[in-house]
Structure formats: structure tokens, C-alpha cells
Amino acid sequence: MDRAEFAARIDHTVLGPETTWRDVAAVLEAADAHGMNACIPPCYVAEAADHAPDVTLVTVCGFPHGQESPATKESEAENAWMDDADEIDVVLNVGRLRSGDHHAVREELERVVAAVPVPVKLIVEAPLLSGTELRTACELAAEADAEFVKTATGFSEGGATVEDVEVMSEYLPVKASGGIGSFAESVEMLEAGAERIGASSGVDIVEGYEAGRL
Template identity: 70%
Template sequence: MTTATPDAIDDPRSLSLAEFAATVDHTVLGPETTMADVETVLDAAADHGMNACIPPCYVAEAADRAPDVPLATVVGFPHGQNTPEAKRDEGEDAWRSGADELDLVINVGRLRAGEDDLVTAEIAEVVAAVPVPVKVIVETALLSADELHRACAAARDADATMVKTSTGFADGGATVADVELMSEYLPVKASGGVGSYEEAIAMLEAGAVRIGASSGVDIVSGHPDA
């Protein structure tokens, strides 16, 4: 199963409960995550119509347990400092294990050093290796406005599907201003610090099309029809 990447949402508050839930990637990615934790997330995602985002080591088991839940996993997580070859191989393995989408962390150090061509090439290598959407995590809290523009341009030029704000492992998360900037380049997944329906709506109104959060149930439960 491959999740669809929607166009910008003109009126997020007009989304039905099912439409809104489909914008949420219910997430568990902490270093102590167990398969039992993943099962809890998968069950909640299935019950509420959300997607799930889980560690790569559990993808095969998760795909078997919940084949109807759109499944994302991470590549180069959380710091993005793996070699390009390692990221490519990790992405390909995750896809073959059953991932429907990949959330790939850029190498912030390379970007800050002005090596934008290397950042673009690394993303493109993963994109070329898999037939599923690749969302590029740019880690907005670590970037200046200029660096954020360049990171999003690299993702766009590498034919990535989306850009994503945060891993959740750096100080700070998604902001309206960052989402507005990022949406000039590609569809945006707002992740990091989004914990309620109203916060999610603010991100969607800023131009996001997807929300990543460990509190997906709380977010969806805030919908007026929940």
C-alpha cells in the first residue's frame, strides 16, 4: 500500500473526520521503542484511520500485523550522518520489508558547509532506489532561514515527495513560519510539538499536508465529529 500525497488543503476545518485522520502519521520512534509499543501505535492507527511511523527494525513485523495501515519508517535517523550508500541500502531494505513511505534525514553538517550538491545527490540516491514516496527531514530547529531554503531546494531538486520539519530529537519542532516557507518548495509534513487538533489545524492552514505526532489519537479525537 502507498499513501497518497495530497495537494495543499484549502480549508482544513472542512475536512471530514476520516479525511483529517488520514493526514496524521501516528508515531513512535524513541530509542526504547519495543514491538509492543509499535503494536499499540498500529492498533490506534487502524482504529482511527491514521497512518503509522515506526522504527525500521519493526517494519516487517508491522506490515504483517497491520497490512491495511499505511506504514512509514525513517532512514538515517535521527542525525542523518550515515554515508549515502548506507542510507540508500537502509531505504531499500525498509521498502522491501513493507514500508509504504520513507522519512529521510538530511546531513545538516554537509548543508551548513555549503555542500548542497552532496546533500541533493544523497537524497536523489535514496529516491532512485525505491518506488515509494520519500519525505526529507530537514531539522528546521537547526537551520537558519537561508539554510532552510537551501535544504528544501535540495529535496525538490532530488525529486523527493515531501519535506518534513523535524526528527523530534533536536530542540524545537514545527512552526507555522517554517511550514509556510517549506511549502513553497514541496508538500510539507509538520512534525515535532504538534499535540492537539488546533495545533494540527494551524499547521495545515500554514500549508502542511501531513502531521507527524506521537499524540495522534489526541489530535484526531479533537475533531468536531470525533
């Protein structure tokens, strides 16, 4: 994997509750300079598309707890796409999954997937799930035609682990996200089966490529 291919697997991320347009612009400019994607709050997507037209824009839906109504998530996804988002990361309703309401989880995700002609990733919040729940979430994502499963929001307990990525990659391509701050950690996730890395330390990760080439 050359440097450009590696950088294209990084979603350089800024999603905190105090995120300003200035923060987003800095992420976009870094992503553009280093060949990364950018994962940003939905309220800034339209501006971001104008500011950095060559950057792949990822945004979130039902973030960070996943407890919005299905109609709200569907509308969020559609609005983000209309603002020129290239990919949508939607948060699983963990409570629904844990209560065994698998039909509701699958139907909600199907609505989001059907609402937009762009890839949808299901953020499963793996740190909150048992092994069985994690596998069920991934099965439901595959049944609903999600493009990816993503480990975590980074705003709950824990983040990406090699073990979770290995399990998740049995079902769909994986975006490893949550607590990944270095090139070495990114390589561990890729070697475990991840196809994408979500991290606020995207620049450090890509710049680490030359020192520790894949």
C-alpha cells in the first residue's frame, strides 16, 4: 500500500460538541493536503462542500447516542446527502438491540440506507456490546445493505479494538474508530481487517507512514 492509498483510508475527524466552522475548515484543509477524507458534523456539510470540493465528506446521523426516531434519522441522512455529503455514519440504537427488538433496528437502518444513494456505515458502539450483540448488530447491518460497520462514536465507553475489528470484518468492511491516535495503531486495525480508520489525529497518522511504512 503506497502513501496515497493509505491516506485515502483515513477519515480525519472533528465531531466534538464545541466544533466551530474554523475547526472544520482546518480539518478540511489538512485532509486536502494529505489526501484524506474528512468526517465532520452535519451542520457544516454544505459549507464544507464549497470550501473543499475535492475532499470526500463523511458526516454523522443519530449522533452520538442513536436514540432519535427512525424518521428523524432518515431525514438527517437525506438532508446531509442533499448538502453534498459523500458518506453517512449512522449510530445504532443500542437500547433497541439490547432489548431484542431486532426488527426495529433493521427496519430503521433500511430506511436510512434507502433514503440516500451514498454509502451508509452503521456505528455499532462495540464497547457497549456483548460478543453476541456485536455479531447481531453486524448481521442486521448486512441484511439492511449497509456498506460498512464502524466500531464506535468515540463519545461512549472505549473505542476500537483489534478483537472487535476481527469479528466485525467477518460481516462487512469495517471502519475502526475511537481512540486511534498513531500510525502503529492504525496499522494494527488494518491488519485486523479494517478498511477505514476514523481519527482526529489523521495528520499524525499519515505523517507516520514514512517512518513505519506498511
